[in-house]
């Protein structure tokens with residue numbers, strides 16, 4: 001498909017009197033690596049929440065793989081190929097690293113993406129019951145499926161440099177590794193587009209540098225479109241080809257890193273003159 005994998009067209013969302021996002025437009029194609037930046041409260045996470053179905057837009061349209069998904073539930077949108085990580089890590093803390101990823105791999109195989117309705121709920125319940133029965137009886141089919149899921153999950157842990165943590169509970173992993181495990185879990189749902197919400201938050205300089213290489217590699221190896229929210233300008237400017245800047249829910253700039261970092265509105269609202277000076281003046 002040559003059209004955008006993810007598209008927002010004139011999307012707005014209002015919370016009471018607050019317009020958290022106004023006329024937001026975005027298109028992510030296969031192979032894109034884009035950034036979404038702006039000061040605290042600008043509407044970045046709200047944009048992710050609208051794109052992934054956590055919030056329904058007050059106006060406008062969200063399309064995933066060409067399909068209008070306004071009003072769809074997050075797991076239904078996920079099945080169309082959109083996965084995300086969260087600003088506040090949301091792992092299954094008491095499960096091992098491997099099981100965290102296996103859960104995601106298993107979820108991907110278990111639901112009809114077009115399903116919005118009672119028929120699907122019934123089929124879902126039936127399939128849960130069948131899975132439960134197969135698991136209880138340890139049927140050969142179930143065991144083969146388990147092996148397959150384990151292999152998929154192990155591969156993803158390896159990609160994310162986490163094989164050595166395979167059997168450790170997620171809560172015991174260092175913070176930077178928990179963030180990488182969240183990405184592995186998102187990849188377990190076999191997305192076409194990956195949204196990363198502050199993936200470098202809490203990481204040290206070394207981990208951030210490694211993450212930059214890794215994000216590019218994920219885009220290339222998995223043929224993904226990626227959208228990153230990040231406050232670390234070195235990371236965003238270093239890896240993104242296009243950056244959208246939000247302020248008070250409005251898109252104030254969009255373009256290549258060099259354009260955005262020299263944009264007066266962006267400097268005033270977010271970067272500050274000190275950023276420009278630290279970069280040695282205009283790029």
Ligand SMILES: Nc1ncnc2c1ncn2[C@@H]1O[C@H](COP(=O)(O)OP(=O)(O)OP(=O)(O)O)[C@@H](O)[C@H]1O
Nearest residue numbers: 015018020038039040041042043044045046047087
């Ligand atoms: N569910 C909600 N109900 C009411 N207001 C909300 C809700 N979600 C977000 N907001 C408000 O919308 C605005 C945008 O918030 P958002 O979390 O999207 O900002 P952000 O750019 O992600 O900020 P940060 O960089 O601090 O994470 C804020 O004023 C926030 O308080």
